[in-house]
Amino acid sequence: MSRTLPLTFGYQNAMRERILELLAQSRAMMRGQIELHECSHNGNFIPDSKECDQCDYEFECQWLYNNDEFVALERKTLETLLDSLEFALYYVDAQVVRWGHDKRGCHCEACAWLRDCRHLLRESQRL
Numbered sequence: 001m002s003r004t005l006p007l008t009f010g011y012q013n014a015m016r017e018r019i020l021e022l023l024a025q026s027r028a029m030m031r032g033q034i035e036l037h038e039c040s041h042n043g044n045f046i047p048d049s050k051e052c053d054q055c056d057y058e059f060e061c062q063w064l065y066n067n068d069e070f071v072a073l074e075r076k077t078l079e080t081l082l083d084s085l086e087f088a089l090y091y092v093d094a095q096v097v098r099w100g101h102d103k104r105g106c107h108c109e110a111c112a113w114l115r116d117c118r119h120l121l122r123e124s125q126r127l
């Protein structure tokens with residue numbers, strides 16, 4: 001199967017909007033998982049910081065830092081946005097497994113998000 005995305009402008013734009021929406025939801029879920037009481041800079045990731053480097057939430061904070069709504073997601077390529085979404089999918093999936101949810105039948109925010117996300121990634125031929 002080809003990994004090339006259909007190139008019509010309208011299709012790409014619609015896809016971008018759905019990806020940005022899914023990323024916004026995953027940012028909110030990921031932020032909710034980070035325990036900030038031990039962070040001296042309130043969850044703001046600082047590249048090259050020794051503290052961030054040794055923190056349990058390094059990956060979450062780094063992802064949030066790279067995918068912040070103010071970091072001009074609008075200007076990133078579709079491929080880059082899909083990479084970010086793939087990372088979020090693995091992250092949320094691991095959480096849901098840890099919580100022991102029934103991914104197919106569960107109606108919680110995370111499980112519903114996972115289904116939407118998989119659907120979109122399949123459609124974009126990422127899965």
Ligand SMILES: [Zn+2]
Pocket residue numbers: 096101102106107108109110111112
């Ligand atoms: Zn669930």
